[in-house]
Amino acid sequence: MLGNFSNVKSLKTKENRLQTWYADDSACIGNIKEVRSWYDQLAGQGPAYGYFPEPKKSCLIVAPQFEDEARIFFGDLGVQIVNGHRFLGGAIGDCMTADDFVRKKVAMWVDCVEKLSKAATKSPQAAYTALSKSHQCEWSYLQRVMLNCGGAFVPLQDAILKAFYPALFEGDLSDAECKLFSLPTRFAGLGINNPTETASSSYHTSTQGTKVVVEAIKGCGEFSSACHLDAISRARHESRKALDEIAKQKLDAILATLSPGRQRAIMSVVEGKTSSWLTTLPLQSCHFDLAPVQFRDGLALRHPSNLPGNCDGCGANFTLQHALDSTATSSDPGLRLDLGIIGVWQPQVEVLFDVRVIDTDAPSHCHRAPNAIFESSSQEKKRMYKKAVEDRRGTFTPFVLSVDGLLHKEASHFIKHMATALSSKWDKAYSITSSYIRSRLAFAGV
Numbered sequence: 001m002l003g004n005f006s007n008v009k010s011l012k013t014k015e016n017r018l019q020t021w022y023a024d025d026s027a028c029i030g031n032i033k034e035v036r037s038w039y040d041q042l043a044g045q046g047p048a049y050g051y052f053p054e055p056k057k058s059c060l061i062v063a064p065q066f067e068d069e070a071r072i073f074f075g076d077l078g079v080q081i082v083n084g085h086r087f088l089g090g091a092i093g094d095c096m097t098a099d100d101f102v103r104k105k106v107a108m109w110v111d112c113v114e115k116l117s118k119a120a121t122k123s124p125q126a127a128y129t130a131l132s133k134s135h136q137c138e139w140s141y142l143q144r145v146m147l148n149c150g151g152a153f154v155p156l157q158d159a160i161l162k163a164f165y166p167a168l169f170e171g172d173l174s175d176a177e178c179k180l181f182s183l184p185t186r187f188a189g190l191g192i193n194n195p196t197e198t199a200s201s202s203y204h205t206s207t208q209g210t211k212v213v214v215e216a217i218k219g220c221g222e223f224s225s226a227c228h229l230d231a232i233s234r235a236r237h238e239s240r241k242a243l244d245e246i247a248k249q250k251l252d253a254i255l256a257t258l259s260p261g262r263q264r265a266i267m268s269v270v271e272g273k274t275s276s277w278l279t280t281l282p283l284q285s286c287h288f289d290l291a292p293v294q295f296r297d298g299l300a301l302r303h304p305s306n307l308p309g310n311c312d313g314c315g316a317n318f319t320l321q322h323a324l325d326s327t328a329t330s331s332d333p334g335l336r337l338d339l340g341i342i343g344v345w346q347p348q349v350e351v352l353f354d355v356r357v358i359d360t361d362a363p364s365h366c367h368r369a370p371n372a373i374f375e376s377s378s379q380e381k382k383r384m385y386k387k388a389v390e391d392r393r394g395t396f397t398p399f400v401l402s403v404d405g406l407l408h409k410e411a412s413h414f415i416k417h418m419a420t421a422l423s424s425k426w427d428k429a430y431s432i433t434s435s436y437i438r439s440r441l442a443f444a445g446v
Contacts, residue, residue, distance in 0.1 A: 006049065007042075007045060007046060007048075007049040007051055008021055008026075010045065011038060011041060011042060017029065017030030017031075017034040017035065017037075017038055018030065018217060018218060018219070019038065020217055022088060024051070026042065026053075027087070032060075032062065032066060032069050032070055032073050032074075033073065035060070035073075036073045036074060039053065039055075039077075055074075055077035055078055055079045056077075056078045056079070058077075058079050058080070059079065059080045059081075059082055059085045060074055060079050060080065060081045060082070061082055061083065061084060061085055061092060061093045062081065062082075062083065063083070063094075064083055064094075067081060067083075082097075083096075083097060084096065084097025084098060084101075085097065086101060088145070089141060089142065089145055090142065090145035090146050091146070098146065098149075099152065101146075102142065102146055102149045102152045103152055105139070105142055106139075106152050106153055106155055106156050107155070109135060109138070109139055109156050110155050110156050110159045112135050113131065113135070113156065113159040113160055113163060113164050114159060114163055116130055116131055116135075116164060117159075117163040117164045117166075117167040117168075118167070120164065120167040120168045121167055121170070122292060122391055123292065124167075124168050124292050124295050124296060125282045125289065125290050125292075125295040126282060126289075127164075127167075127168065128168060128190070128278075128295075129281060129282055131160075131164065131192060132190065132191050132192055133281070136192065136193065139153070139156070139195055140193075140198070140202055143195070143198060143199040143202040143203060144202045144203060144205070144206035145203075145206065146199075146203070147203055148199070148200075148203075149199050150195070150196050150197065150198070150199030150200060151196065153195035153196045153199065154196055156195050157194055157195055157196050160192060161178050164192075165178060165181060168299070169296070169299065169303075170296065176254050176257050176258065177303060179250065179254055180251075180254050180266075180303070181303075182194045182197075182250075183247050183250060183251060184243075184244075184247055185275035185278050185279055186270065186273065186275055187247045187248070187251050187270055188251070188266045188267075188269040188270050188275070188302060189247075190278070191278070191279065201239060201242070201243065204239075205235050205236070205238075205239040206235075208231065208234070208235035208238070208239075209231055209232040209235035209236065210231075210232075211231055212224065212227045212228040212231045213228060251266075251270075255267075262304075265302070265304070266302075269302055277298060278298075287347045287348035287349075289393065290393070291350060291392040291393035291394055292391070292392050292393065293392050294350075294392075294393075304319075337352045337353065337354045337385065338353055338354055338355045338399075339352070339353040339355070339399075340352050340353070340394075341353070344397075344414070344417070344418075345395060345417075346395075349393070349394065349395060350392075350393075350394040350395075351394065351395050351396075351397055352385070352389050352394055352395070352396050352397070353396075353397050353398070353399045353414075354381050354385060354396070354398055354399065355399045355400075355401075356377055356381065356398065356399070356400045356401075357401055357402070357403055358373060358374070358377060358400065358401070358402050358403070359402070359403050360373055360402045360403075360406070370402060370406055371408075371409075374400045374401075374402075374408035374409075375408070377398070377400050377408075378398045378400050378408055378410060381396075381398040381400070382396065382398060397410055397414060398410060398411075399411045399414065401441075405441065415434070415437055415438065415441070416434070418437060419433045419434035419437050422437070
């Protein structure tokens with residue numbers, strides 16, 4: 001592209017035509033005669049700079065009343081003469097082309113949201129991150145370059161409300177909650193904007209931020225990168241200030257419909273600035289990826305209205321306070337386990353244990369070796385629980401031992417691992433720590 005710079009500069013000679021370049025893609029705006037003159041000059045001198053125009057891959061966008069004139073000037077080149085076409089992530093030309101372009105894009109994003117809704121059942125954090133940090137940025141860009149397109153995003157907003165949110169929370173939600181979720185996370189929302197409401201402000205911010213570039217392209221002034229960066233900064237600052245004011249008004253209106261308890265919980269999130277875990281990328285290398293149950297528990301602390309009716313551990317009326325205070329085991333129908341510990345084998349990864357004590361001398365076992373008995377019991381436990389545990393991003397370890405204290409290999413490995421960690425923490429010899437743990441285990445068995 002640098003080698004083509006002199007070519008680009010020499011084409012910028014006449015005031016009644018404008019040219020734009022994006023990498024090696026060129027465009028010219030003006031009356032049809034001037035555009036043909038520009039093309040002839042480009043085709044004539046371009047090859048000397050390594051640039052070879054391809055007219056059959058090019059489009060000439062004209063209003064319907066100028067199509068005949070366009071064919072006269074460009075008919076010999078095989079250029080596509082159209083009334084509208086895609087251009088740099090948007091569409092230019094007639095309204096029909098622009099509307100059709102936006103409609104197809106929205107249909108694609110609706111399909112993406114529906115697929116993310118299915119993924120959210122087992123990977124809610126990953127699905128939420130993909131929607132809020134990736135797909136949402138795609139349609140935000142489109143809204144910055146297309147004027148008055150908010151109405152076309154109604155199907156997308158419907159998909160978010162009717163498919164994504166219910167999948168993320170595993171239940172139906174009220175209108176007030178859905179309105180709250182559209183607010184930024186710093187206002188206790190989820191940061192998933194309502195795309196039907198953001199189109200106008202996105203386009204205005206874009207035009208304000210790019211006005212220095214636009215004026216330079218028009219030939220109304222020299223381009224200054226410092227002025228350009230300053231315009232972008234001011235546009236972003238003004239936009240954020242205006243959007244924050246709107247978000248505060250929306251939050252006040254939502255709070256007025258909620259109970260005092262919910263109002264207090266939401267304002268604690270806002271004032272305490274406790275939303276960083278939602279906006280952080282779930283990087284496994286940093287141990288920021290949460291199990292589905294952990295992520296949904298975090299959402300329930302912010303938005304506790306979609307809780308189960310009864311506690312599956314004790315049967316009592318289930319509230320957030322009960323979940324925090326209860327000592328009963330809360331479980332999935334497929335997970336009736338004895339112990340859960342975070343960080344045993346990997347940092348921030350939960351390990352679920354199920355203990356089975358076996359009488360290896362029972363008549364039904366006397367014809368088999370203890371290790372074979374332990375192994376079959378361990379495999380049985382894994383068939384019962386391993387898939388359900390992995391679905392919640394955990395690991396499963398069966399803890400199988402005999403009534404007289406003989407350990408299965410996996411239980412023995414856990415004891416050795418724990419003894420190594422505790423010997424370092426307590427600054428004692430491994431042999432002493434291991435002996436102590438095994439003694440405690442033996443007394444527990446008795």
